Amino acid sequence: MSEFSAEFSKNLRAAGVVGAGGAGFPSYVKAQGKAEYALVNAAECEPLLKKDQKILERWPEKVFDGLDLLMGAVGASRGVLGIKRKHEKLIPRLKEIAKSRRNVSVLEMGDYYPAGDEQCLVYEAAGRVVPPGGIPLDVGCVVSNVETLYNAAFAPRPVTETFVTVNGGVKRPATFRVPVGVTWRECVERFCGGFTVKDPAYIDGGPMMGKVRTDFDLPLVKASGGIIVLPKDHPLIVKKAQGRPTFTRIGRSACDQCSYCTEFCPRYLLGHNVQPHRVMRTMLFSSGTEGHKLNSRYGLLCCECSLCSLYSCPEGLNPREACVAAKADLREAKIGFKNSGLDTGRKPEVHPVREFRKVPVSKLVRRLGLEDYNKDAPWTDETYRPSKVRILMAQHIGMPCLPAVKEGQRVEKGAVVGDVPADKLGCPVHASISGAVSRVNEKYVEITA
Ligand code: SF4
Ligand code: SF4
Numbered sequence: 001m002s003e004f005s006a007e008f009s010k011n012l013r014a015a016g017v018v019g020a021g022g023a024g025f026p027s028y029v030k031a032q033g034k035a036e037y038a039l040v041n042a043a044e045c046e047p048l049l050k051k052d053q054k055i056l057e058r059w060p061e062k063v064f065d066g067l068d069l070l071m072g073a074v075g076a077s078r079g080v081l082g083i084k085r086k087h088e089k090l091i092p093r094l095k096e097i098a099k100s101r102r103n104v105s106v107l108e109m110g111d112y113y114p115a116g117d118e119q120c121l122v123y124e125a126a127g128r129v130v131p132p133g134g135i136p137l138d139v140g141c142v143v144s145n146v147e148t149l150y151n152a153a154f155a156p157r158p159v160t161e162t163f164v165t166v167n168g169g170v171k172r173p174a175t176f177r178v179p180v181g182v183t184w185r186e187c188v189e190r191f192c193g194g195f196t197v198k199d200p201a202y203i204d205g206g207p208m209m210g211k212v213r214t215d216f217d218l219p220l221v222k223a224s225g226g227i228i229v230l231p232k233d234h235p236l237i238v239k240k241a242q243g244r245p246t247f248t249r250i251g252r253s254a255c256d257q258c259s260y261c262t263e264f265c266p267r268y269l270l271g272h273n274v275q276p277h278r279v280m281r282t283m284l285f286s287s288g289t290e291g292h293k294l295n296s297r298y299g300l301l302c303c304e305c306s307l308c309s310l311y312s313c314p315e316g317l318n319p320r321e322a323c324v325a326a327k328a329d330l331r332e333a334k335i336g337f338k339n340s341g342l343d344t345g346r347k348p349e350v351h352p353v354r355e356f357r358k359v360p361v362s363k364l365v366r367r368l369g370l371e372d373y374n375k376d377a378p379w380t381d382e383t384y385r386p387s388k389v390r391i392l393m394a395q396h397i398g399m400p401c402l403p404a405v406k407e408g409q410r411v412e413k414g415a416v417v418g419d420v421p422a423d424k425l426g427c428p429v430h431a432s433i434s435g436a437v438s439r440v441n442e443k444y445v446e447i448t449a
Contacts, residue, residue, distance in 0.1 A: 046206025066149030181389030271348025
């Protein structure tokens with residue numbers, strides 16, 4: 001590792017920078033790799049979320065600064081920012097900045113889902129297919145999200161705020177920046193004028209890959225990207241909240257093995273052996289039987305994009321959840337891709353019709369029943385000073401933090417309130433406001449202003 005890479009990676013860890021695209025992978029680890037391409041994932045393909053677009057409208061230079069640093073750390077000779085061409089007002093400015101940076105370009109992509117899947121972006125930007133079970137670094141690429149690079153540009157300044165969009169059933173959909181640890185309820189009330197739907201639920205992280213929740217008092221974390229508020233009985237909420245007994249019972253009786261779920265699967269189209277229609281066959285077998293295990297393997301490389309469940313299946317079934325359940329069963333049986341019998345070691349071949357099976361987001365929004373909720377969520381500059389925040393100890397992939405403060409202690413904004421041992425995967429979390437530590441437990445540190 002070069003001296004620059006070691007320094008940058010140290011700064012990222014100290015700042016607590018994690019992937020802000022939802023996964024929360026600690027960024028310092030990526031900065032320690034070697035890659036030819038550094039890619040900015042600005043595709044933001046989850047319908048109704050806008051925060052990356054708004055960051056790029058306001059602070060494009062900072063995002064390119066973060067990219068420059070990442071390129072320097074991993075030794076990349078090319079930097080590419082991938083963004084949908086529908087942002088035609090923003091793209092000329094991005095291209096102008098890219099021209100002023102060394103070896104950086106802007107890639108315009110169509111408005112389809114999932115353009116932001118990192119393996120799809122790697123293929124579009126570098127023409128390389130990540131090997132099955134592999135990561136972008138295996139083909140000389142490192143991928144970072146817009147907000148992550150924005151935060152990286154300021155490292156070692158601690159990450160104490162997060163950018164989010166609140167859209168759907170609220171009076172004024174909006175995109176804004178708030179201290180980590182405030183609640184979604186505060187966001188809705190303070191920035192969006194309250195709910196417009198009775199009995200609201202929400203999808204945390206976007207309609208496709210996000211999770212259904214009903215508790216608006218949950219605190220935001222560094223990787224929070226936004227929520228879509230919907231009535232609890234909206235078909236999307238009902239479908240996404242289906243439990244295993246329900247999707248198994250319905251799937252067992254209604255799946256006709258048409259294989260549309262497989263034919264549209266973005267990873268299958270990249271040449272990976274993901275076949276959700278075969279995973280659906282597991283419903284005919286009991287969990288743990290040979291028939292169950294043999295077919296479950298075809299879900300191991302599923303990236304959980306939800307396209308099969310929320311778009312492709314003409315019967316409205318839930319192959320995505322079948323894949324998620326299959327992966328869990330195989331994990332328990334200690335079967336991963338490498339020992340599944342599917343790892344042939346052959347180079348994946350991209351499907352010849354991949355280009356024509358990209359799913360337009362406009363069509364997807366209609367299919368999801370979100371047309372009435374698909375509004376702009378303009379940026380609001382308002383600053384929010386909460387009286388209390390809860391900083392969760394588990395905010396990223398890796399080991400959860402251990403509290404580093406005691407009840408009654410005074411902390412300043414930016415102070416470390418939780419950390420992981422240096423030899424473990426993870427990074428610190430910081431106070432997002434100044435105040436007194438009012439509660440400490442293994443789940444969170446509460447600070448009262
Ligand atoms: S698309 Fe639906 S019905 Fe067809 S195989 Fe997949 S799960 Fe079964
Ligand atoms: S969720 Fe469905 S479409 Fe998406 S990767 Fe998994 S199997 Fe393929």
